[in-house]
Amino acid sequence: MGRTIAEKILSDRSGMMAVPGDIVEAAVDYLMVNDVTGLPAFEEFEKLKVKPLIDKLVLIPDHYVPNKDIPSAKQALAMREFARKYGVKNYFEVGRGGICHQVMIEKGFVAPGRLIVGADSHTCTYGALGSFATGIGSTEAAAIMAMGKLWFRVPESQKFILEGEPKRYVCGKDIILNIIGDIGVDGSLYKSMEFYSAFKLPLPDRITISNMSVEAGAKASIFPPDEKVFDYLEDRVKYKPVFADPDADYSDTFHYALSDMVPTVAKPPLPSNTVPASECNIEIDQAYLGSCTNGRIEDLRMAAEILKGNKVHEDVRLIIVPASQRIYARAMREGLFEIFLESGAFISGPTCGACLGGHMGVLAPGEKCVSTTNRNFVGRMGDAKSEVYLASPATVAASAVKGRIVDPKEVKP
Amino acid sequence: MKEVMRGKAWKFPDNVDTDQIIPAVYLVTGDPGELSKHVFEKFRPEFARKIEVGDIIVGGKNFGYGSSREHAVRALMGAGVSCVIAKSFARIFYRNSINLCFPPIECDMDVKEGDLLEVELAKGVIRNLANGRNYPFTPFSPFALSMMKKGGLMRYVEEVLSCTK
Numbered sequence A: 001m002g003r004t005i006a007e008k009i010l011s012d013r014s015g016m017m018a019v020p021g022d023i024v025e026a027a028v029d030y031l032m033v034n035d036v037t038g039l040p041a042f043e044e045f046e047k048l049k050v051k052p053l054i055d056k057l058v059l060i061p062d063h064y065v066p067n068k069d070i071p072s073a074k075q076a077l078a079m080r081e082f083a084r085k086y087g088v089k090n091y092f093e094v095g096r097g098g099i100c101h102q103v104m105i106e107k108g109f110v111a112p113g114r115l116i117v118g119a120d121s122h123t124c125t126y127g128a129l130g131s132f133a134t135g136i137g138s139t140e141a142a143a144i145m146a147m148g149k150l151w152f153r154v155p156e157s158q159k160f161i162l163e164g165e166p167k168r169y170v171c172g173k174d175i176i177l178n179i180i181g182d183i184g185v186d187g188s189l190y191k192s193m194e195f196y197s198a199f200k201l202p203l204p205d206r207i208t209i210s211n212m213s214v215e216a217g218a219k220a221s222i223f224p225p226d227e228k229v230f231d232y233l234e235d236r237v238k239y240k241p242v243f244a245d246p247d248a249d250y251s252d253t254f255h256y257a258l259s260d261m262v263p264t265v266a267k268p269p270l271p272s273n274t275v276p277a278s279e280c281n282i283e284i285d286q287a288y289l290g291s292c293t294n295g296r297i298e299d300l301r302m303a304a305e306i307l308k309g310n311k312v313h314e315d316v317r318l319i320i321v322p323a324s325q326r327i328y329a330r331a332m333r334e335g336l337f338e339i340f341l342e343s344g345a346f347i348s349g350p351t352c353g354a355c356l357g358g359h360m361g362v363l364a365p366g367e368k369c370v371s372t373t374n375r376n377f378v379g380r381m382g383d384a385k386s387e388v389y390l391a392s393p394a395t396v397a398a399s400a401v402k403g404r405i406v407d408p409k410e411v412k413p
Numbered sequence B: 001m002k003e004v005m006r007g008k009a010w011k012f013p014d015n016v017d018t019d020q021i022i023p024a025v026y027l028v029t030g031d032p033g034e035l036s037k038h039v040f041e042k043f044r045p046e047f048a049r050k051i052e053v054g055d056i057i058v059g060g061k062n063f064g065y066g067s068s069r070e071h072a073v074r075a076l077m078g079a080g081v082s083c084v085i086a087k088s089f090a091r092i093f094y095r096n097s098i099n100l101c102f103p104p105i106e107c108d109m110d111v112k113e114g115d116l117l118e119v120e121l122a123k124g125v126i127r128n129l130a131n132g133r134n135y136p137f138t139p140f141s142p143f144a145l146s147m148m149k150k151g152g153l154m155r156y157v158e159e160v161l162s163c164t165k
Ligand code: SF4
Pocket: A062, A063, A099, A100, A101, A120, A122, A291, A292, A293, A351, A352, A355, A356, A373, A374
């Protein structure tokens, strides 16, 4: 019987034949920890009285940085001190990093065939480059710092076949929202999604799709690597791509016609609550462009294309948060900031910010926000009576101009 | 981990997410006691005040959906909840629960808010003392059970480390 990508990577790292349903103990290539999940992990780890395996460890403060108050400052300090105490070289200070998942990709930690875990649920993002990557808890992170390995239940895999080509303004965000709208928020629970498409989706779109796969409950979300990935990684890192066997076994197979998809919005309180953007017609108070889902340079360029020559609606504030320092610098050099500032947007440095209701854009009771982030749960970005509508960068930019949620075509046909 | 758990039921719907269990603004400590003060704060503000030690949460599908924050499990443990029973669990919440010895019990049962429940882990059964019915739950995998019996992931790590020393 052939094997899926997930089964192959877990077999390789555990030295066992990894069959779905089995529990294996597998060696991880990298462990990522952020400022929020870090503190409990460090506390657990210190009880063991051993030295951490620092080569595998990547520490990235992003959730509550720059520190928003004294408790978050103490938490960020705990990470900094841990990094200093043990000489962790992969620590990315504020101003030299950004949102953890984006930094993991940019700095070359993510590559095909790797097994990567992170104490953050959106670690599944890295499957876009052909890794098996999944989110874990803080105690598990402590265990890996000590042992370099962790238990995994080998997931069944699901095959997603994306057919045809997406129309203008339909991007990775719309594709994954359509899929979650179809299979539901537990449609991939405990499973590994594997994506196939004759149309070579641009890498940023794959990253957005893999990022939000956890919103369908997935453990991992893997695109078999191709030239787009190899070109992106150049010779920066060494890796061994892993592909599925032609006769690999999938628990389900889904087909989606990309050409039928339209710009899509997920209404609160679940990412599966989808409607076409053109039918949404909700008046908004805020528009948020950023996060590990859609804060990349391609996303900012798309928004700039729509905002150019337009003004943000007088009743709306548009908050733009590039996902990393590198993207921030690039957007500035490309002249995107000028377009954003001219339109009346607010630009922040890279941070998770209001994506998780942390800071810099938290919503008041009754306020509505259209956002490129990944979660629209009750109270996710602020008060329990505020609302989050998930959409693509194009939809968010166009909606910011119109003051209500619209299809991007309404602003730039 | 207790072999028999007894407490009254708190009913929750499908897809209870970790943002509801513990809002992100409180993720500045890992202390279960501190976290428990804000458990379900936006969603069921009376919960933290009224919960009694031993009480049991009965959720629907996909309990613990969302973020990887182990703080969610810690907050419930800190509040004195003895276990969560749900039709299904989100995977990271499930893992965190096993690793911290907070039994995630998969069962589709009839229950009303406030019913007195008794969970017997070894027998794999939940008794609803209010309606007199018994409900078998999905047995834990041998691995999950041994992890919880051992006292959780950190005890396991200590064992492995002491063997290799
Ligand atoms: S940007 Fe949002 S979803 Fe991404 S890591 Fe930060 S808080 Fe999580």
